[in-house]
Amino acid sequence: MATLKYSRQREAIKEYLSHTHDHPSADTIYMHIRQQYPNISLGTVYRNLNLLVEQGEIIKINCQDGSDRFDGNTDPHYHFLCKDCNNVLDLEMKSIDHINVIAGADFDGKIEGNVTFFYGLCPECNRQHEV
Amino acid sequence: MATLKYSRQREAIKEYLSHTHDHPSADTIYMHIRQQYPNISLGTVYRNLNLLVEQGEIIKINCQDGSDRFDGNTDPHYHFLCKDCNNVLDLEMKSIDHINVIAGADFDGKIEGNVTFFYGLCPECNRQHEV
């Protein structure tokens, strides 16, 4: 069962995610892959995205609006959501893992990790607001 | 439009949320309010929850599974999600607002805030795991 058979569709999805630095939604990925494989189905995109997440080859980001975004960069890093253009960016920043310790200070259970993202205005939208 | 007409159903929802320290889903709230108003509809619950969120009287928590949870405690505080029992707890902890500064250090846009929650095992589930 760990033996995934090769599939060009899945490969194309992985390829696309590894080259884009957007954090596209399943639908956006679908639109894009369709240029190469015009009759791929949305179901196939979803199934393969989930397979790739299970394999740890990509990351699923749970966005505010309830829709999922996907990220080919599996290195631990933080995300930024622009309130204006709704884009998701990567943040280059120091680790904030110490907040787990802060959170666990007065907590009787076990803190295993945290999910954190930042929001505000992305560089581009910020410039437009200043005008 | 800021003048919301009184409604006992909305009042009951607010009342319920202010007294429970769970973080119930719309459906759970619906089940509960129905004991008092047996013919309230789920649509009414959703509409009033969103109204209350708009008014800033309650908070909407965007959970992992995509479903929304609601919290009558509008003071800023952090949440903990148990991976075992899936309950959401409040965390008593020091502020971690400084992570906004860390995040903004090398960022050209504007960081306005962050959404953070912690996960792991709640006190109860943690005990059971140790057995």
Added chain:
DNA sequence: ATAATAATAATAACTATTACTGGAATGGAG
């Protein structure tokens, strides 16, 4: 008390996602 207005119940619609189906391509055993 009556008219105007806003809230409700019920239901339809919508979005994102997952599951199912029949059929085609792939990979290994012989």
Added chain:
DNA sequence: CTCCATTCCAGTAATAGTTATTATTATTAT
């Protein structure tokens, strides 16, 4: 190489969570 099982695919149906619509009822102002 051929057979067979497996895994894949496209297409579609189904589901969950939520929001919008509509006809009806309740609340407020006159």
